[in-house]
Amino acid sequence: MAQSKGKVYLVGAGVGDVDYLTVKAYRLLAEAEVLIYDALVDEQLLKLVPDNCLKIHVGKRGGLPSTPQSEINQLLVKYCQQEKLVIRLKSGDPFIFGRCMQEIQALQAAGCDFEVIPGISSVTAAPLLAGIPLTDAEVSRCFAVFSAHQPSELDWEALSRLDTLVILMGGQHLGEIVDQLIKYGKDKFTPVAIIRKAGTSEQQVWIGELSTIVEQVKAVRLSPAVIVISEVVGLSRFSGKM
Known part of the structure; x- marks a missing residue:
């Protein structure tokens, strides 16, 4: 399968306030064309993306309704295939109880390029x-x-x-x-x-x-x-x- 020219970054937003965001994550947010983010992310992070960035809230807060994981996977693939720079923003670190592997598997199956950016857990x-x-x-x-x-x-x-x-x-x-x-x-x-x-x-x-x-x-x-x-x-x- 041919690889899409877009790219998805699975980014850890760190714990709590925007102060705990890594420098690499900060730089990527400044370039984002599509931001798909969880409910636990500090709202100040939304101000770091460009004004024309498409922002999609997918929930993921304990005990409250959230977007099904399958739909999140589809969104990541969809916008990557549209050759967008996509940021999937998760609280903490993506590899600690973040369902990151399900998203990676969907991206791999679709031939989408991706990178995982660690965050403070x-x-x-x-x-x-x-x-x-x-x-x-x-x-x-x-x-x-x-x-x-x-x-x-x-x-x-x-x-x-x-x-x-x-x-x-x-x-x-x-x-x-x-x-x-x-x-x-x-x-x-x-x-x-x-x-x-x-x-x-x-x-x-x-x-x-x-x-x-x-x-x-x-x-x-x-x-x-x-x-x-x-x-x-x-x-x-x-x-x-x-």
Whole structure:
């Protein structure tokens, strides 16, 4: 199949505000002819593209309606085949729970040129911005990252034995996360941090324990949020204040 003269850039927008965008992503946005972007992207990013750039919002916010992935794939192929410079803008890093491979497979099948541009992920940035080190020589020799979008499919027995857990897309299932970890032996007094809207002026941090955290945030919509479960939470500058 002949390759299209257009090109698609799968770009990570970073965590939170536009300040966390990489220089390469900034340069590409300034050249964009078509921008296909997610709901979690800072709105200020839309001002970085040319005035004549076609902007297409495709949603992708937890718990709310989104454009089907198949339609997003078709949009990418369509505009690439029209020889456009297309930016597919995703929050964080494209390869971390971003369904990037589905889009790459669609582009490859259509003979479209593409490139993936890394972004700063909330996996590491959110804990850092809350003053939480994911590793520590004494209390955290490793950490695991996982999505709790489908908690029934996770190996909770294995996860409960790890020093530090970083959880994305877990706000709607916080109660089940807590119950499963305690069930499989995690101490109910293990510290927990929830960082909501990390890297923005609206960032909020809740500090608690497995036994208390659900009650602390029961009236809060936790999306987008990163959950950290570990003794390292006690090292946070927010520890004991919230």
